[in-house]
Amino acid sequence: MKLTWDLWSNGSTFFEIREAASNQLKAEVNEQVAQDAVQLDLTQAYENALAAQESLRLARSAVAQAEEVYRIDQLRFKNGQISATDLIRSESDRSTASGNLVNAETQLLVWHLKLQKAAGADLPQLTEHKP
DSSP: OOOOOOSOOTTHHHHHHHHHHHHHHHHHHHHHHHHHHHHHHHHHHHHHHHHHHHHHHHHHHHHHHHHHHHHHHHHHHHTTSSOHHHHHHHHHHHHHHHHHHHHHHHHHHHHHHHHHHHTTOSSOOOOOOOO
């Protein structure tokens, strides 16, 4: 049996060890960056979903108010207290409020799906979502 020992490898082993340690450190840093990015996505989606819920609540309130104003303006128009232009403006405000409600509902669904995705769902599902 013959043993050999390479006394001089031109420092290649030392540099390979340094490179391996550097690669391990890079991998650990990249892992932490990825974890932080996932946490940030999840937090942003959650906060935006909460904001969308509040927007929906406000939009529903605005629709109720616009409906009541329109109802009152219809009565006032029939009694000759306001012009047709005022009634049309009231109807326009009611339509705008309804459009804003649809937008708020859509945004809530979008953020609900984004929240599911950020939480790791493979196939986010639309569910009935009522705040």
